[in-house]
Amino acid sequence: MAAVTDRRAGILQIIVREYVETAAPVGSRTIHDKYGVPASPATIRHEMQALEEEGLLEQPHTSAGRVPSDLGYRYFVESLMGQADLPVDEQATIRHQFFQAAPELDEWADLAAGLLARSLGLLALVSPPRSRELRVKHLELISLNDLLALLVVVLREARVLKQLVPLDGAFAQADLSLMAARLNERVSGRTASELRLATDAEDANEQRMLETLTGILREESAREAAVRVEGVAGMLGQPEYREDHTSALDIMNLVDQRATERVVPMGSLERGGVSVVIGDENPAFELQHCSVVVAPYGDQADMSGYVALVGPTRMHYGRGVATVRYLSSLLEEMMERVYG
């Protein structure tokens, strides 16, 4: 069993790049002519055989060229691809757009997903950051009409939750503001779990508000983050799905069902870095012909989301990783800068 010599690595690299670009199996002649490898096609074929024995290449059928295997892509990503950053001008363009946008976590997630999807022509998923532990910053009660008030809760990270609350009896806005002030003294700065311990109120209406508040918080932390999905059309435009309709359908089903946990298993995320999951490494069977490039962002346990790219295994890993890395770090920086 021969090792992966330098020349073989070079050939593998050429095959990956060429195949990513053309989506057609790569033959020895192309490698020789187009890339000027100083060896005859016959020699290159020898090397390709060796690479196939290593499990890094595959042949769709006897007389087609070679195609990288999942293992081949893995080798490419690990050892050949390098760690080039996004070109500075692209960085600047992206950065500019973020500073133009409204300083909103959800807005940023939208923007990031759109940029990522358009840049790669693939499926992008961005989850806005969620804190594990919701901490109340402030609370307000607004009278809508005689029977109905709106409870507005501002969380520490400037997120706003709201809930309609039926009232028994008429309350003027002034009464409600007073009640809100009293409640704020008790709840502001507290987390959901701290609140649960200290729910004792003299007034029935205040008691009700407190219960509503804990209800909202409980519901909110149970709710899955509304993941932004972009680039369905681009994904469907990939040549692999032009014929093979079923696998495209499977993927869309996965996305439609909001089963994003299966697409991006949060457990597998390496902190502070970009993870690449290639083909059959993927736990979800629908994605075993796909690769996922994903990076978490946000601080450790508290406010975290992720930026993910989903495409066929034949994707531009260099560009994908660079873009995902830049976006995740930019999102983190924006959060820091604005909400820090």
Place this chain on the structure above:
Amino acid sequence: MAAVTDRRAGILQIIVREYVETAAPVGSRTIHDKYGVPASPATIRHEMQALEEEGLLEQPHTSAGRVPSDLGYRYFVESLMGQADLPVDEQATIRHQFFQAAPELDEWADLAAGLLARSLGLLALVSPPRSRELRVKHLELISLNDLLALLVVVLREARVLKQLVPLDGAFAQADLSLMAARLNERVSGRTASELRLATDAEDANEQRMLETLTGILREESAREAAVRVEGVAGMLGQPEYREDHTSALDIMNLVDQRATERVVPMGSLERGGVSVVIGDENPAFELQHCSVVVAPYGDQADMSGYVALVGPTRMHYGRGVATVRYLSSLLEEMMERVYG
């Protein structure tokens, strides 16, 4: 040019129903055997020829059965389909889910889109209601840190907008609350355009807040409503897109680009009813092999959204119209009931 006799209408109806179900051209034998029409296949063929001359049927090729033309579907929808309501048990199931959900416009839109898409296996678009004229109900300032406050604006329809506002100088929450109280006196109950006239403040910080407020309102009313899209997978699963990859791609592009105005031209919406746009009646060329079933909901000019269903022209119009009608009326009822 023969008229559309009763028997011909019956045959057209059978062809529509059969084709909608099987997606295969319908022949005279099928009509005779499966539907027990009291006429021989030869006679039925005669009638089908007449219907083809009327432009209501088409032949994919010489020796296939017939398929309804766009005009044929139009005739079916207009004269043959009837106006059956959704079965009461389905109504009850849907209703139940709405009352379970949080009383939020956006939440309802999500729910409606999901239900519609799943019920028909097609693409559903639901726009949450947007009021033309934004009216401020209440405003609040929350101190996040020394340099940053959060401006929270509650609109009359209980929608909440927010914006980060940088501060020059330190303000305690008490100061901000006081400022908010002063501002509320000036802005609450006002629309964006009314505010624009009356922006005069003594204090520089208050002036800034007022400007921020009008900015938010301007931005918000310029922003397109975030339309809920569901059922991509179901749509792609339709037999028409199994082969014809391009048109599926075109449709997804349209949806991805947020070009929902082209999918659902708001101008064409008939108030208080369900509109059906069939095939080439559609202004967007990407949708000329699709039909759109759409109903607006909400009160006249003020708070309005729509419920829309997009599918191939071969869709179950009866079920589609009934579901869209029920959902739009239910959404309107929910709005009335909760926000009245």
Place this chain on the structure above:
DNA sequence: GTTAGCACTCTCGCATGGAGAGTGCTAATC
């Protein structure tokens, strides 16, 4: 007006047969 019979047309599936691409093997060469 309706119907049976029949020839006709068109699609679909399948087999056939190059043409082309790319390989693996062998034997000669550096």
Place this chain on the structure above:
DNA sequence: GATTAGCACTCTCCATGCGAGAGTGCTAAC
């Protein structure tokens, strides 16, 4: 031993042809 030229081999792809099947339109009889 590594490299290379030469060549037979294999497999896909595409165009062609053919038969089966489906459904029609036409004609003539009822």
